[in-house]
Amino acid sequence: MAGNQRYVFLDHNNQFVADQNAKHTYSNVMRSIHSSLFTENTIINYLVELTACWTIFMILSGTYLLIKKHLISNKSKALRWQKWHAMIGVIIAIPVFVLVLTGLPWSGFMGSKIAGMMDTNGDLGQGELAINPPKSDLNELPWATRKNKQPASSEKGSSGHHGNAAMPQTKLDYQISIDKVVVQAQKAGIKKPFSIVYPSDKNGTFIVSNTSNSGVTGLDVSPYKEQTLYFDQYSGKKLGTIKYDDYGIIAKWFTWGIPLHEGHLFGILNKIINLFVCIALLVAIGMGFVSWIKRTKNTAVKVPHRVKKTSIYITHNMFNCIRTINAIIWIITYPSIYN
Template sequence: MNRNTFNPFRRLHFYAAWFITPLLLTLTLSGIGFLFYPEVENMMYEHEFFGQSDAGDMQSMGAAIEEIKETYNGYSVSKISMMEEPYNNRVTISNDQGESQYVFLDENNQIVSTLDSKSTYSNFMRTFHSSLLTDHTFVRYLVELTACWAIFLIVSGTYMTFKKKLLQNRSSKLRFQKIHAVLGLVLAIPLIIIVVTGIPWSVFTGSKIAQFAADHPEWGRTELRYNPPQSDVDEIPWATRSMDQPASEHKRHAGHHSESSASDMIEGQKSVEEIITLSAENNISRPFSIVYPSNEKGVFTVSKGSNTGVTGLDVSPYEETTSYFDQYSGELIAQIDFEDYGIIGKWFTWGIPLHEGHLFGVANKILNLLVCIAFLSAITMGFMSWMKRMKSGEAKGPKRINKPWSIGVVVTLAVLGILMPLFGLSVLVIFIVETVIYFVKKRKEA
């Protein structure tokens, strides 16, 4: 009976570890850097977040918006973030070249300072973590593939630890290997959770899950067009970012449609102060963001999100809400709360802040940090184990046994491949190569 299970797992574990370790180190270290972005930004941008302008006179938010448009010629206002004290409110402006800046307003709605959005610590670390500071789709595929293979390393490592009875072996020669194995076992569940909650960012699997949710009402919401979240999207909750927005009653401007992404220049449009007041009247408490209508038929979007990626703007998943106000009458047209999400929407709404480390406060950050440190230690112990073998002249990779893979290996890889399609595609390529090598060697032996 063919029992060629251990050898394929060992070889795949060994070579995969060497292949993805550089990216695993990068993702882990950048993840630690992003984990504490609120604390870092509170120190880096103390003046912008909490400071006061030299002007002491109070002005309305509308007047502040006009001042911003005059001061930053060529930029238009696309979003206003109404923050909780002690944070200053934030106005997002952008131009036709795709450049974006944050303008901070003090308690008197006077301009305090500005920051280039791409260069902020949080946005820099997010881009570094998700796409290695590039815009190339290939890199995002590579990052996702690395995360998938990390799960395989956990599965195969767990199998080999018990198969070899490594924990019962008292040989000092296997000290580093045993530490590597123990750390792997301890990390198995928390590391899988961290990887799985990072799926919403993935370019391949994330989009497939999102589409599945949109196509199956029992899992998602048919009225939502799900997309995976990106490190540069606005602060609308993930589950409603791509929702078809309801249209305002549009009797005044029939036939005239603006093509701008957001506009506050439409005749008859409610002022931002009125939208702020309407939000309060509808029990939408700070912090929240206001996104201007995209055109003359658009609506004001007021939202609270648990995964904004903005210091001071995140709320509990249960507090998430997205409200749409008619831009002419101010009427609340529709409101979507956490309870209205499908199971996948709720999973992402919980999973993203858990992954980022702010779902349940400081304890979440500490737990994520400990997992990351332990993971780095496991990688180090694995490398040290190999180095020790190299000194004794046994550092060659696992030899290939020219036998077909066992049913257990095939089934395990197939299940993981179905759950992680990108991983499945890579394994299929490996399986084809292995099959070719097997028959070539068998032919030579005949």
């Protein structure tokens, strides 16, 4: 089926063992639920993104209500649920804020805006070399074939990330072998594990990289060790290198933020902290809901009458419902996000 990405497994002799539709793996199914509720619909993705971003407003409005009502110092038993709700919220405010900011790079709306800003400004992104990558030297091709149109990929079996098929399925004439690319990459100092991207046309290059956020178990390296190398597809000559030190501030944020968000930046401790924050968020939401229920009931001990429900107060409670749904989805999908 056109547009499907597949994982192909080879043994140590480069013999085919098995293949798998990437979309149907457990971790990728969970990623799809995490980002768009398994619909792969842009509108749903935007709504999930909006809910996540609105958490920032919830933190700010909750802090405002906490200060205004003096909840921490208030000894009233009638307000104990609100007090616990507020205290937990204060404790996890910064971690939740960080989770939201580190999740934005691959979101639908903000992610595209951030990527566009990086693409137009090398000082913020991965540098000028990433914006204008080097090209293979066509002089390495025989003169008679330099003007030839590259072989077209057959639609059947074509693949690409997010539906954009970029790599040709047919090896170009006079292109060096993948084995030579590996040798040249290792000579250039890159260490395993690394990924290799084939040229997309006869002007393209082999791209060999170490990355901290590949999404493939066992392939990631420390952000400091990230590097991308470009090799001429005809001669094997190294054309350029981009390392972590060459990144701009936004690219460095991406490089650290994505593995931090996914929970594999500093091992199992990262996973435990992320999971704790998510559970604490659910508990805080639950306590806020109980507090609201108790306030609406006619009990013997009533909460002091609220003079006026401000727009901040109303909006804060309205989005609690949306945030609860998002938090539950997050905690269900989190254990598999990086499996």
